[in-house]
Amino acid sequence: MPKVIVVGNQKSGTSAVAALLAGFARLSYQQDIPAFWGDGFSRILNGSVSFSDAVKQNKREFNRGLVKEPNFTFLTDQIRRHFPEAQIVFVVRNPEANLLSIAARLELTSQELSQNLFFNRGRMPDAWHNIFYDETLYGSGIRSATLIEAYAKRWSMAVDIYNRNSDCFHLIRYEDFASEKRESLNSLASKLGLPFVDSKKIDTEKQFQPLGSKKPRLSVMQRSFLWSHCSGACETVGYREYENE
Structure with missing residues (x-):
């Protein structure tokens, strides 16, 4: 069973944080569990499949020291009940930078960000459509x-x-991690009670997810909308409007 579970929104830096922490702490590592994507995720949310059964059906993936799955963010109650001894790491990123990273990954234009794509399922992979439009x-x-x-x-x-x-x-916070990766992970490992075996063999600059194409730019109206709708949550994790990477 996992000692550490890493959660946070997609493209917020969960892959890099999880993979590097696992490397420095000498933990076995599972990156993402597709059974908890799309319809599989929705069935757990609506109760037609129990979280316990889903874990049993994917027991190999959970037989790791560290498990990373962004969708577990929204299954926190189930995670805490099923893995009471596991420590949970929450990775967060500036909302604007996070959105632009997603847009680049999916090759979305700034115009498409202001469009409704619920009925245009062919515009993005099913798993990503579910991320945006899971009813x-x-x-x-x-x-x-x-x-x-x-x-x-x-x-x-x-x-x-x-x-x-x-x-x-x-x-x-992704920005703190990105500026001082080894120091941030050493501090995190200490808080988690994990060893930190520094090794120059671990490449902290490795890309763990595709970068995608050039990031689009948000219009003034798009930025205003985004920050106004995220402002309350932003304050609690230390982000301010127009603060970006």
Whole structure:
């Protein structure tokens, strides 16, 4: 069973934090569990499949010292009940930088971010369509949302979950991690009670996820919308409008 579970929104830096922490702490590592994506994730949310059964069906993936799965952010209650001894690391990233990283990964234009793509399933992979438009997570009203509206809702929900569980979550901001990776991970390992075996063989500059194409630029209206809808959550994790990477 995992000692550490890493959560946080997609493209927030969870892959890099998890992989490097596992390397320095000498933990076996599982990156992502597709069974908890798309319809599989929705069935756990709506109760048609129990979290316990899903874990049993994927027991090999959970037989690691560290497990990283962004969708576990929204299954925190189940995670805490099923793995009471596991420590949870929550990775958060500036909401604007996070959105632009997703847009680059999916090759979305700035115009598409202000469009509703609920019925255009061919525009992105099914797993990503579910990330933006999962009605079980967001409610049926999400059908009418633009991508930027859906994203702002998801980012804020994730931070709200962290705030409700801050007594047992270990927060790491992507920007702090990126500026001083070894120092940040050494500090995190200490808080988790894990060893930290520094090794020059571990490449801290390795890319763990595709970068995608050139990032689009948000319009003034898009930026204003995003920050106004994330502002409450931003304050609790130390982000301010127009503060970017």
